[in-house]
Amino acid sequence: QITLKESGPTLVKPTQTLTLTCTFSGFSLSTSGVGVGWIRQPPGKALEWLALIYWNDDKRYSPSLKSRLTITKETSKNQVVLTMTNMDPVDTATYYCAHSVPIYGTAGYFDYWGQGTLVTVSS
């Protein structure tokens, strides 16, 4: 059974760096064809994809946020970490991590999601 859970601060100040950790079970990021992605959702708004990392350390970022994002994996700990720099109130959102299934080398889809964690950016 695949499960994922996000953890990190619930409140960050503007200009600070956000660090979120996704801890998962039921799969390994050392297995070929496996990935983990981050997606966020501002209150009342649509889903927005942020980043992806695959078993082979292939990393992909949203073009609009690429300069602010870093995604890494700790395979032995079954964790994926996302950092986002220079946080702003518009970054207030629920942040989800999800198990990714690439399709023929393309970005693919997300079949298992964490419960999400609400991050508020405010001074």
Added chain:
Amino acid sequence: SYELTQPPSVSVSPGQTARITCSGDALAKQYAYWYQQKPGQAPVLVTYKDSERPSGIPERFSGSSSGTTVTLTISGVQAEDEADYYCQSADSSGTYVVFGGGTKLTVL
């Protein structure tokens, strides 16, 4: 940047058929995926690779594709199907993930 376009809202009566569309140029060469999201919950995958259905998803959910438009069809809509629905795909190169703006399905 690449975009997927969905209608903001769709309304149907119980037992009727709901159709939610998603359009984007890259859909002609990239698969589409659909998610259902109920208030306060994480999204749930309801179709993948245009028309495949994950285990546990009711048969009334189906997906189809035609050119640059994909459609999620919910046959015999039930009250429990009231939710936001998001399409997802990739850009033309397959590198980046893109979500549509979401469609709120209201069951009258």
